[in-house]
Amino acid sequence: MxxxxxxxxxxxxxxxxxxxxxxxxxxxxxxxxxxxxxxxxxxxxxxxxxxxxxxxxxxxxxxxxxQLLPRQFTARQQQQIIDWEVGKRWRVFPAGKIFPASVRYPLSAAVFGDGVGLTLTASRIGIARQATCPAATDAVIAAVLARDGCQAMLRATYADATDSYVVTVGVAVFGTTAEASAAQRELAATARASARHPDLAPPGVLPVRFAGTPAAWFTSSRRQLSASTNAGTYVVFYTVGYADQRPLEPVAADSYVDSELTSLGVGVARAVVSVLAAPLPRPHCPGTPGC
Known part of the structure; x- marks a missing residue:
């Protein structure tokens, strides 16, 4: 109104x-x-x-x-990122980086019984061409690797400082850490079974020979020790033998020889693992929009 x-x-x-x-x-x-x-x-x-x-x-x-806050990755996403970063190293790293020219490794003081150990050196003899997993391993090992998704095998051979022992180290490549871990669990069971037959060559990675070197006679029948370990998306093998034409012997009966052969194999395998499976920090988003 x-x-x-x-x-x-x-x-x-x-x-x-x-x-x-x-x-x-x-x-x-x-x-x-x-x-x-x-x-x-x-x-x-x-x-x-x-x-x-x-x-x-x-x-x-x-x-x-x-949307503007940093993205938070789940534990599964973090592991996927780590697997991707670690898993691509075998493709992008030079072969000479994966398999160093020389490796230093310890020999336990317990071998000598005087409380003093030694640091020894192994030298690379040669690097083999990339192979498939079945072509580079024994049949029983190849079956395990195939079930868990092995993609490729990288190998190199080393000799100790006296050219008395030779070792071939092999890297089995997998897509994920879970696959590599599953393969190693099966391989450990295979190794326990083979230990009951010391008169047979231990199954594992096949040796790589290089003519005119201490590894010229390193054939499968002359393997003395074989083992494997896993790290990241890889399973790393080693097999050790004598540089001469000595056949398979029960080296476990000689504690010194057993320790020296094992130290050589473990030392070279660890050197390769330290390159390919070097740890990464847990992935996190840098905080930019759209991360």
Whole structure:
């Protein structure tokens, strides 16, 4: 309702002076009451709309803030990233980095019985071409590797400082750490079974010979020790023998020879593992949008 300067009040089609309605007309109070009630309802609806709008804006701001915050990787995603980073090393690292030219390894003091150990050196004789896992291992080992997804085998041969012993180290490549671990568990069971037959060459990686070197006579029948270990997406094998044409012998009966052959094999295998499976920090998002 509005009032003009002449004192005449207006409300719809009704007109009166001094606030008095014309005869026969309805009292103006009731329509005014309905309008005031409608205004209050409108204000309530507007308030509800405002609350809903503010809530929607808040939700939108939370969504935007979440997108701008650094992404949090799950434990599974972190492991997948680590597997990918470690697993690509065999492709991108030079062969001479995977298989160092020389390796230093310890010989336990217990061998000498005087509390003093030695640090010995093995030298690389040669690096073989990449091979398939079945082509580079015994059949029983190849079956295990195939079941767990072995992709390739890398091999190199080393000799000790006196050229008396030779060792071939082999790297079986897998797609994930879980696959490599599963393969190693099966290989450990195979190794325990083969230990019951010391008169047979221990199954494992096949030796790689190089003519005109101490490894010229290193054939499968002359393997004395074989073993494996896993790290990251790899299973690393080693097999050790004599540089001469000596056939398989029960080296476990000679503690010194057994220790020296084992130290050579383990030392070279660890050197390769330290390159290919060097630990990585747990992956995290650097904090940029879209990470």
């Amino acid at each position: 509005a009032t003009d300067y002449g004192g005449q009040a207006t409300y719809g089609a009704q007109t009166w002076r001094g606030g008095q309605p014309r005869p026969g007309s309805r009292r103006p109070g009731r329509p005014g009451s309905r309008r005031r009630g409608g205004a209050r309802a409108g204000r309530a609806v507007a308030a509800v709309a405002l609350v809903v709008g503010v809530g929607g804006l808040g939700a939108s701001l939370v969504g935007v803030a979440t």
